[in-house]
């Protein structure tokens with residue numbers, strides 16, 4: 356039976372390409388608020404007897420969440436044979452432990468809520484830190500895709516003599532994989548975080564790379580402070596104005612305006628719709644969906 360792809364509002368461009376690449380039917384989710392703030396959700400497309408793929412990148416998880424759950428419950432109620440979540444950006448991955456007494460471990464709570472409603476999930480480069488795999492959090496089958504090969508190929512095609520730089524130890528996994536694929540050198544910086552919008556970064560001596568273009572790569576640009584501090588420190592060492600390539604373009608609040616003057620160019624994947632999007636992901640997602648949505 357032909358699959359039905361249903362984008363939550365804001366996910367239509369990604370979902371349209373995905374549906375065409377999976378040879379699925381494209382439907383629509385109508386979602387709005389009643390005057391009292393409650394959510395109204397209506398599915399356009401018939402889920403009966405077929406797999407339904409709800410597309411919702413979770414870059415605004417709190418306002419999006421209830422509509423997403425209502426849409427999933429409705430698809431099941433109307434007879435979908437399975438209800439899957441296609442979430443290019445998976446939220447609530449960073450609070451993966453109780454750092455202070457009484458805190459909610461939101462990674463775990465969010466995973467329980469999603470696992471209770473969907474049959475499976477596919478995402479790309481979730482921020483896995485203390486849990487090496489999503490199966491440490493999610494009880495449903497998940498497929499974890501990786502953007503590093505696509506980032507690497509984009510860099511190889513668009514940037515001459517790159518020096519790949521990860522702004523912190525966690526970015527070694529992306530920086531190392533990208534550098535290896537394109538045969539470029541790479542370095543990883545050391546970051547200390549003091550608060551949500553406050554970081555410091557130590558940069559080693561990079562004087563041997565003065566003739567290269569520094570390319571900062573990271574999974575997430577959120578407040579943008581990690582990238583901003585790293586870019587300023589590289590230029591202070593005498594390196595060229597860097598390029599930036601990120602997977603998830605969250606750019607919270609005024610992050611974009613702060614970052615634009617610091618980089619020669621900022622490029623992101625289409626995991627989160629943003630004017631910096633330049634790297635397509637739908638072929639990767641389509642392949643995973645057609646293969647069966649499993650790691």
Ligand code: R5P
Pocket residue numbers: 522523525526551552554573574575576577578579580581582
């Ligand atoms: C954290 O370790 C991630 O890899 C990113 O570096 C981080 O989420 C970026 O956050 P921000 O843009 O707020 O500095």
